[in-house]
Amino acid sequence: MNRCSGILMPVFSLPSPYGIGTLGKAAYDFADFLHAAGQHCWQMLPLGPTSYGDSPYQSFSTYAGNPYFIDLDMLIEDGLLTRDEVESQNWGTNPRYVDYGKIYESRFAVLQKAKDRGWERDQAEVAAFQAENCRWLPDYALYMACKRHFGMRSWTEWEDADIRLWKSPEVLERYRTLLREDVELFTYLQFLFFRQWNRLRDYLHGLDIQVIGDLPIYVAMDSADVWAEPESFQLDDQCVPTEVSGVPPDYFSADGQLWGNPLYAWDRMQADGFGWWIRRVDGASKLYDVIRIDHFRGFEAYWAVPYGETTAKNGHWVKGPGMNLVGVLTGWFPQLRFIAEDLGYPTPGVRQLLQDSGLPGMKVLEFAFDSRDTSSYLPHSYTENCVCYTGTHDNSPLALWKDEAAPEDIAYAREYLGLNDGEGFNWGIIRGGMSSVARLFVAQMQDYLELGLHHRTNVPGTQSGNWQWRLLPGEATPALARRIRRVTELYGR
Numbered sequence: 183m184n185r186c187s188g189i190l191m192p193v194f195s196l197p198s199p200y201g202i203g204t205l206g207k208a209a210y211d212f213a214d215f216l217h218a219a220g221q222h223c224w225q226m227l228p229l230g231p232t233s234y235g236d237s238p239y240q241s242f243s244t245y246a247g248n249p250y251f252i253d254l255d256m257l258i259e260d261g262l263l264t265r266d267e268v269e270s271q272n273w274g275t276n277p278r279y280v281d282y283g284k285i286y287e288s289r290f291a292v293l294q295k296a297k298d299r300g301w302e303r304d305q306a307e308v309a310a311f312q313a314e315n316c317r318w319l320p321d322y323a324l325y326m327a328c329k330r331h332f333g334m335r336s337w338t339e340w341e342d343a344d345i346r347l348w349k350s351p352e353v354l355e356r357y358r359t360l361l362r363e364d365v366e367l368f369t370y371l372q373f374l375f376f377r378q379w380n381r382l383r384d385y386l387h388g389l390d391i392q393v394i395g396d397l398p399i400y401v402a403m404d405s406a407d408v409w410a411e412p413e414s415f416q417l418d419d420q421c422v423p424t425e426v427s428g429v430p431p432d433y434f435s436a437d438g439q440l441w442g443n444p445l446y447a448w449d450r451m452q453a454d455g456f457g458w459w460i461r462r463v464d465g466a467s468k469l470y471d472v473i474r475i476d477h478f479r480g481f482e483a484y485w486a487v488p489y490g491e492t493t494a495k496n497g498h499w500v501k502g503p504g505m506n507l508v509g510v511l512t513g514w515f516p517q518l519r520f521i522a523e524d525l526g527y528p529t530p531g532v533r534q535l536l537q538d539s540g541l542p543g544m545k546v547l548e549f550a551f552d553s554r555d556t557s558s559y560l561p562h563s564y565t566e567n568c569v570c571y572t573g574t575h576d577n578s579p580l581a582l583w584k585d586e587a588a589p590e591d592i593a594y595a596r597e598y599l600g601l602n603d604g605e606g607f608n609w610g611i612i613r614g615g616m617s618s619v620a621r622l623f624v625a626q627m628q629d630y631l632e633l634g635l636h637h638r639t640n641v642p643g644t645q646s647g648n649w650q651w652r653l654l655p656g657e658a659t660p661a662l663a664r665r666i667r668r669v670t671e672l673y674g675r
Contacts, residue, residue, distance in 0.1 A: 183519055187623040187675040188223025193251050194280055197655045201273030202280045205378040206253025215658040217389040219666035225394035225624055229469055233404055236282045236649045240402045245318040245465040247375035250289055262296035279650040297370045311373045325406035327364035336404035347421055395470030399477040400427050400443035408444055414458045415444040425486040428494035438494030448503050456510045463511055467518055478522035479532045508539045521569050547615055548573045548583050551595040561618040570620035572629045576642050580608045581634030608632045616673040
């Protein structure tokens with residue numbers, strides 16, 4: 183990757199009409215804003231369909247796109263919906279935040295009408311799409327149809343063990359026939375999503391903008407991925423996890439973090455050449471140009487917690503696949519670029535894996551200015567092969583961090599970066615990242631807007647109020663684009 187910069191902006195945060203960001207006009211407007219600002223990367227969060235809690239890191243499928251992101255105005259233009267059908271729904275009342283309750287109630291009712299009009303009309307294109315995605319799409323569509331049939335509960339709670347556990351070809355065909363309408367719906371919604379996505383990605387490429395996407399290291403238990411291929415995970419003969427994912431207790435949490443995702447059966451995966459992972463990354467390549475591997479340290483060693491524990495305290499470290507997997511992925515996909523999310527306290531083993539992989543790690547400026555200790559996140563310690571962030575989606579925007587951090591840390595940042603009141607705190611931090619030798623610099627959109635309290639994307643460890651923040655119409659102004667372009671050009675990005 184050439185020296186460049188980009189902006190972190192989730193799709194759901196776009197200022198589209200009808201309650202949530204989509205792949206429509208607002209996405210193209212933001213692409214134009216990035217181009218005007220001299221940016222060459224748009225970093226997004228995972229694009230998959232979300233489950234309870236609305237987290238993009240807990241998706242029903244590692245391959246599928248989120249139906250919420252299908253642009254309704256484009257469906258109106260295509261004759262699949264009427265404007266009255268769309269505008270008569272309640273999409274929420276606050277344009278700053280997504281109201282997922284309202285979206286859940288209204289979106290699928292409207293999208294069902296689009297499917298009813300388009301399924302037969304678009305059958306030739308849909309059939310081609312199905313053939314191209316035959317490795318995952320039938321499982322996903324049937325899984326979602328079954329979830330509806332069983333009251334949207336996780337597959338582990340479905341009453342019929344035939345479809346829950348055994349899934350013989352006869353059983354699968356019986357449910358596909360029984361639930362044909364919903365199988366068609368979820369198939370058609372993926373067709374619509376990827377048709378809109380491919381157009382947007384082509385537009386971005388025409389502006390010389392690359393898409394950086396996030397690949398969570400784990401998949402959700404409540405997903406077509408685990409239901410369809412349980413042999414790839416550490417499950418017993420009733421498909422109950424033996425151990426689950428998390429991270430150990432640390433300075434920030436005495437209990438650690440109990441994520442609860444099923445762990446991979448690495449021995450079985452390696453025995454077939456990591457085919458599951460090759461297919462997964464191939465799917466991600468249809469979305470992204472650059473893939474940020476979340477929790478990269480889990481490839482070196484992962485924290486395994488016995489199933490049923492209420493905290494992560496009683497887990498233990500288990501050796502991961504290391505370069506056996508990473509080497510397969512980088513070798514199999516030479517056209518893709520990867521970023522290793524190596525945040526935290528890297529062990530010698532993690533540092534060695536990062537070095538052996540040749541992948542760029544991450545440097546977060548909000549972690550750099552601990553006045554009590556010298557940090558490897560300070561810009562003077564960077565090598566070119568890294569990515570510098572002001573903060574990630576899990577961090578406070580800079581304006582909020584300035585109020586939350588220890589005063590001596592903020593004083594250290596001001597001294598280190600030579601911050602002055604004339605340029606403003608946020609822009610001084612951004613200048614520090616832009617001027618570093620890191621090959622890529624990324625800032626949250628909130629940081630360029632100088633937004634603080636109530637403007638976080640996510641607060642880790644909390645169960646509600648996340649993944650809701652949205653850009654307002656008119657905030658991404660030409661004047662802001664010019665200011666971003668100036669600092670970008672100043673430091674050769």
